[in-house]
Amino acid sequence: MALPKVGSIGEYIREQRTQAKISLRQLAAAAGVSNPYLSQIERGLRKPSAEILNQIAKGLHISAQALYIQAGLIEDREPDSDVLTVIRADTLITERQRQVLIDIYESFRKENRAGAPDEDARAAKSAHPAPEPQNGDTVSPPGDEGPFPEEFAAALKPYTASSANGTTEPKPGKGNS
Amino acid sequence: MALPKVGSIGEYIREQRTQAKISLRQLAAAAGVSNPYLSQIERGLRKPSAEILNQIAKGLHISAQALYIQAGLIEDREPDSDVLTVIRADTLITERQRQVLIDIYESFRKENRAGAPDEDARAAKSAHPAPEPQNGDTVSPPGDEGPFPEEFAAALKPYTASSANGTTEPKPGKGNS
DNA sequence: CCACGTTGCTTGCAATTGCAAACACGTTGG
DNA sequence: CCAACGTGTTTGCAATTGCAAGCAACGTGG
The missing domain is CATH 1.10.260.40 (lambda repressor-like DNA-binding domains)
Structure with missing residues (x-):
């Protein structure tokens, strides 16, 4: 030893x-x-x-x-996507909530893989930590290409109505030390 | 000291x-x-x-x-590396899916903020995910109960059943290196 | 009533971290 | 020739980690 x-x-x-x-x-x-x-x-x-x-x-x-x-202190898990990594690392939600988000995200991915092979082309993702979101406002012209079921929208309505107003909430400050 | x-x-x-x-x-x-x-x-x-x-x-x-x-052993990689930012920057999901994820995440955050110092409210509802060490660590589809409203569970069921089964991820081979 | 199985906490003690001081070895150059 | 400064390394030593063993308190129920 x-x-x-x-x-x-x-x-x-x-x-x-x-x-x-x-x-x-x-x-x-x-x-x-x-x-x-x-x-x-x-x-x-x-x-x-x-x-x-x-x-x-x-x-x-x-x-x-x-x-x-x-040093082997962190698994070198090649992230499937940055979303999953960040969700896993988030400290502001409970484990349960984390699992829900992961499940939903993965189901979305699966859906897309099945019905929209075109999206596949953009799958590449860089492993660099630097955040370079060329945020082109993301407003794609989805129209109907989003094959996600109405159930989600329906289920969300009561919540989005009350919570999804502020675009970017001010960080509640995660005081440390 | x-x-x-x-x-x-x-x-x-x-x-x-x-x-x-x-x-x-x-x-x-x-x-x-x-x-x-x-x-x-x-x-x-x-x-x-x-x-x-x-x-x-x-x-x-x-x-x-x-x-x-x-633990403060690693700086918050970048201030904007929170879940919302990454979700917004993700190109693998559609705009509608993105919106759903954002709404859910925000509703989670809001829930937590409500009972901030006293997470008992949520702890009471949560069941242990996997106390067994050598458990397969399955994501345990949140069908029975959960920290989130039943509507979510209902909406998720048909999808988690078919997609969120894998131990961790099916890894469709999109890996980088 | 007292054995028994929980829970979490306190107590010495071996092993390790992390440092100050000193060591070895090479290069300048007065 | 040998002081002066550069590199990286070795040597004790205080402080800390991390653990095995034991303690106090709370049930259960035989």
Whole structure:
């Protein structure tokens, strides 16, 4: 157990560091950790905690997620779509509600796959975290191409009437720390 | 000193746990950590490492990211990475479907805001999804009861029955790399 | 009444993290 | 030649994690 298979996390960090052409001490300073410790991390002798990992990611100017995945702390699930990923990561809804949303979304996808093979072409999705929603106002001319059953609309009416007015609600602020 | 404010991470975990109606020991077993340690984590006396956090997330059947964010170990990737934004940017669903998802999500949020500090209202209605560790983690179609109105369940039934069966996702092979 | 099965919490203790200080090795250059 | 500065590494050590064992309280029911 002395040598926990930290995986390539250390290698990865060192790789990124050398690639950025900065010295171990520099990164250590930027990340707010001690140089010796960073050295040990890079060689897999120590298993950095998440906090340290996060700081190192900052010092390297890379996504913390990349590091977490490399460290095996997050499953590298290739997201089916960003919607599912974000729903899963949302902290503002209950697990039950989460499941409902996921079910609905997947059923939508399935419907579309069955009746609208054309949509398939746009399936590609980038894995980059950067949000680049070229939000062209999304108002497609759906007309009737939306094959989703009336039941949904009917069921929603009583709720949309009271809640779906504000386009973008002001964030209730998720205070942290 | 060392116990400043580990944030609401412990609270959050306990919240999720009670909501899932599982005991501290059960979650501890499912997550592979000791019961006393989990107890201390939930009360903010200890700052769990990323590995532990990850296992707890698994035991709770929630996204590890949600926990990391709650723990403040990973910045909210981007301010606009909330569910609504991503849904709006999604090209895989039709405009009508998009609207349905948005409405549902907003109604969920509204529900939660109503009984914010006292989630008992919802906890009372929720049944544990899967206390068993080696459960298949099926999404359990919300037919019988749910935190959402019966209309949703009714509308969903014909679809969840045919689509939301898979353990996680059928993966139609649209994967990237 | 007392064995028994829950719940969650407190107590030592081994193992580990993370750091300050010092080490090894190379390059300048006065 | 050897001080000065650069790199990364090793060595103790305080502080912390994480756990096994045990404790207190709340039922059940034999």
